[in-house]
Amino acid sequence: xxxxxxxxLGFGVASSLANLAFCLIGVLLGTLIGVLPGIGATxxxxxxxxxxxxxxxxxxLIMLAGIYYGAQYGGxxxxxxxxxxxxxxxxxxxxxxxxxxxxxxxxxALATAALGSFFAGSVATFLVAIFAPPxxxxxxxxxxxxxxxLMVMGLVMSVxxxxxxxxxxxxxxxxxxxxxxxxxxxxTGAPRFxxxxxxxxDGLNFVAVAVGVFGIAEIxxxxxxxxxxxxxxxxxxxxxxxxxxxxxxxxxxxxxTGIGSxxxxxxxxxxxxxxxxxxxxxKKVSKNPxxxxxxxxxxxxxxxxxxxxxxxxxxxxxxxxxxxxxPVMALMIGAMIIQGIVPGPNVVTEQPAxxxxxxxxxxxxxxxxxxxxxxxxxxxxxxxxxxxxVLFPIIMAMCSIGVYSVNSNxxxxxxxxxxxxxxxxxxxxxxxxxxxxxGFVLGxxxxxxxxxxxxxxxxxxxxxxxxxxxxxxxxxxxxxxVLVFLPQIRKRRDEVFTESDA
Amino acid sequence: MSxxxxxxxxxxxxxxxxxxxxxxxxxxxxxxxxxxxFSLVAFGLFALWAGSDLPFMTEGGVGSxxxxxxxxxxxxxxxxAQIIVTWNEVPESTGTWPVRxxxxxxxxxxxxxxxxxxxxxGAFSVPVxxxxxxxxxxxxxxxxxxxxxxxxxxxxxxxxxxxxxxxLFRFALGLSLPVAPWLIGx
Numbered sequence: 172x173x174x175x176x177x178x179x180l181g182f183g184v185a186s187s188l189a190n191l192a193f194c195l196i197g198v199l200l201g202t203l204i205g206v207l208p209g210i211g212a213t214x215x216x217x218x219x220x221x222x223x224x225x226x227x228x229x230x231x232l233i234m235l236a237g238i239y240y241g242a243q244y245g246g247x248x249x250x251x252x253x254x255x256x257x258x259x260x261x262x263x264x265x266x267x268x269x270x271x272x273x274x275x276x277x278x279x280a281l282a283t284a285a286l287g288s289f290f291a292g293s294v295a296t297f298l299v300a301i302f303a304p305p306x307x308x309x310x311x312x313x314x315x316x317x318x319x320x321l322m323v324m325g326l327v328m329s330v331x332x333x334x335x336x337x338x339x340x341x342x343x344x345x346x347x348x349x350x351x352x353x354x355x356x357x358x359t360g361a362p363r364f365x366x367x368x369x370x371x372x373d374g375l376n377f378v379a380v381a382v383g384v385f386g387i388a389e390i391x392x393x394x395x396x397x398x399x400x401x402x403x404x405x406x407x408x409x410x411x412x413x414x415x416x417x418x419x420x421x422x423x424x425x426x427x428t429g430i431g432s433x434x435x436x437x438x439x440x441x442x443x444x445x446x447x448x449x450x451x452x453x454k455k456v457s458k459n460p461x462x463x464x465x466x467x468x469x470x471x472x473x474x475x476x477x478x479x480x481x482x483x484x485x486x487x488x489x490x491x492x493x494x495x496x497x498p499v500m501a502l503m504i505g506a507m508i509i510q511g512i513v514p515g516p517n518v519v520t521e522q523p524a525x526x527x528x529x530x531x532x533x534x535x536x537x538x539x540x541x542x543x544x545x546x547x548x549x550x551x552x553x554x555x556x557x558x559x560x561v562l563f564p565i566i567m568a569m570c571s572i573g574v575y576s577v578n579s580n581x582x583x584x585x586x587x588x589x590x591x592x593x594x595x596x597x598x599x600x601x602x603x604x605x606x607x608x609x610g611f612v613l614g615x616x617x618x619x620x621x622x623x624x625x626x627x628x629x630x631x632x633x634x635x636x637x638x639x640x641x642x643x644x645x646x647x648x649x650x651x652x653v654l655v656f657l658p659q660i661r662k663r664r665d666e667v668f669t670e671s672d673a
Numbered sequence: 674m675s676x677x678x679x680x681x682x683x684x685x686x687x688x689x690x691x692x693x694x695x696x697x698x699x700x701x702x703x704x705x706x707x708x709x710x711f712s713l714v715a716f717g718l719f720a721l722w723a724g725s726d727l728p729f730m731t732e733g734g735v736g737s738x739x740x741x742x743x744x745x746x747x748x749x750x751x752x753x754a755q756i757i758v759t760w761n762e763v764p765e766s767t768g769t770w771p772v773r774x775x776x777x778x779x780x781x782x783x784x785x786x787x788x789x790x791x792x793x794x795g796a797f798s799v800p801v802x803x804x805x806x807x808x809x810x811x812x813x814x815x816x817x818x819x820x821x822x823x824x825x826x827x828x829x830x831x832x833x834x835x836x837x838x839x840x841l842f843r844f845a846l847g848l849s850l851p852v853a854p855w856l857i858g859x
Binding site: 221222225336338339341342345346348349352356358359361363364366387390391394395558559560561563564565567568569570571572575576579581584585587588591592595596599600601602617618621622625 | 705706708709712713716720723724727728735736737740741744745747748751752754755758767768769770771774775778779781782783785786787789790792804807808811812813815816819820821822823826827830831834838841842846847848849850
């Protein structure tokens, strides 16, 4: 069977000693930054991108992927123990997980989160393995017009799934697209928006934009709030759930895995949406919904499975179409391009070892997380005692070194500072940075495909609506846009998201 | 199988995001939503002006100016829509702007940029100081501004991190970042 031989190839690649080591480093780093609230997976991956240039492509992508799903685990640990979600996708876990911890069931909550995540991760990895190859055969039939329309749909979806105002999310996508235009125009060689500075002829450095908007802006945001010293007592005993608790877990975990797998494929923070959606559904199907918010096991098991499943399946659009589902995947595209790999449907056929190696490593990484994390919880909690006045200068310095080492260009650092400030202002105006980064990454690709399609059609813009696949994709984008602007849907959408602020 | 962890008291120093109650701005024009709309319009205008010399169409098809101009106009329209849609809302303040805390972080990044491989300001120039100076300099400068800083700890962490970074970037990864050319020649 093809799938089995492919998976065997993947496990062969992923279980080499070096790749196991990078997977381990990735998941440990990911857990660490997931635990630390001052820094997220996006900023870390952006910071570490330069480091991975020196590695083999497959090792570097295995490590970066490990950071991503490791952060999901780490985020839930702090969400449960101190009601402080390290990652936004574990915000829901904090609701019932922390209540469980207060009732002395922290161990059970942590184990539930870990086991649910592991199960969901395994299933989702398998789904990636099953669905990625057929999708790539479809994607290979795509021409420039289809790619253009697909990207439009991806961007529209990211707007629809963004948190808060649709209008502002849409504006952020457009802003990102505009920022992506900075630099030399590939077709005519004309400099655009460079303000006469040669240093920006190659465009804004992607790493600099990501580090600024996610890393530095987050520091600025954290400095705004007064630092609270919270003293709390933790009593972690019995980690493994008993038979009754296992029985309670099964349903939520299965449902969470399903929801997460589907939503993870969609662009725009699939993992976050997945955990919110799972929580809402668990509350609806539960026999005693009153338990939710007071320490319901299902309120931990469901969302945790969902966010991990979503984190895995968000690799599907990346690996098959070369289109990122969220900012982290956008960074992975950056990593692939720098390694000389063109992301897209050709990766499966041209680089099978890379493709299947990454997929296999996700399963191995998930296993490592379960085995390592439960005993290491004490250590992670200790790390939280590092004061923020030490943490943020360190994050800042790592950001600076990381960005500078890409091109040794001080202008990239000026860009970091500028985008840090811009990101902070955006958060003040309640504008989401994620759509901006997606727009920034997809901007040049979108324009290239637009212009190529126009050249192929000899300047006839109807090519986008006369080709059936392209027309369908554009129609779907339009339908999504109309839907999110309909007041009734908007109200429902707000309800789903306000759940998290509880 | 169970792990017994003794009860312990943990002091955690973490930045919190307390839910802030809406505060009206000093001037309704400075309300958050309206400000967001005007910023978008301003940005669109700037992009239109900056891209005004780019050709709209060329013989081969779409010119280098079409998409930038279209996007600039879209962003302005979105800005106007944002202002209109939120016109009747009760304006909310954007909160405090902790410039005193923010500046050191941003300046820290610039300090690193100017010192790592030197910088020519015209009137004077900074020599190549390398990672051994740039890293601790920016860490200490940014950290010193924090309200609850303890200098001893900050210095220790800065020293450790500098050593780790030099080991990692220069020796483990072999990147050609200068370490301390004024002292050891590389």
